Amino acid sequence: MAQEPKKRHSRARQGKRRAAIKLSITAAVICKNCGAAHISHAVCAKCGYYKGEPVLKSASAKSA
Numbered sequence: 001m002a003q004e005p006k007k008r009h010s011r012a013r014q015g016k017r018r019a020a021i022k023l024s025i026t027a028a029v030i031c032k033n034c035g036a037a038h039i040s041h042a043v044c045a046k047c048g049y050y051k052g053e054p055v056l057k058s059a060s061a062k063s064a
């Protein structure tokens with residue numbers, strides 16, 4: 001049987017929780033290919049490389 005919340009949270013509590021989520025900044029790392037800062041565990045927006053390999057078709061055509 002699934003666990004259910006006993007009481008619903010007020011809109012104020014809901015807003016406080018969501019505000020904290022928005023405040024947290026995702027970790028930025030430097031791209032191995034172009035050296036630009038990008039979000040970790042994500043494809044580089046500048047060159048389209050991930051783990052040193054071209055992932056996006058348009059990006060690989062630009063760099064080549």
Ligand SMILES: [Zn+2]
Binds near residue numbers: 031034036049
């Ligand atoms: Zn890059």
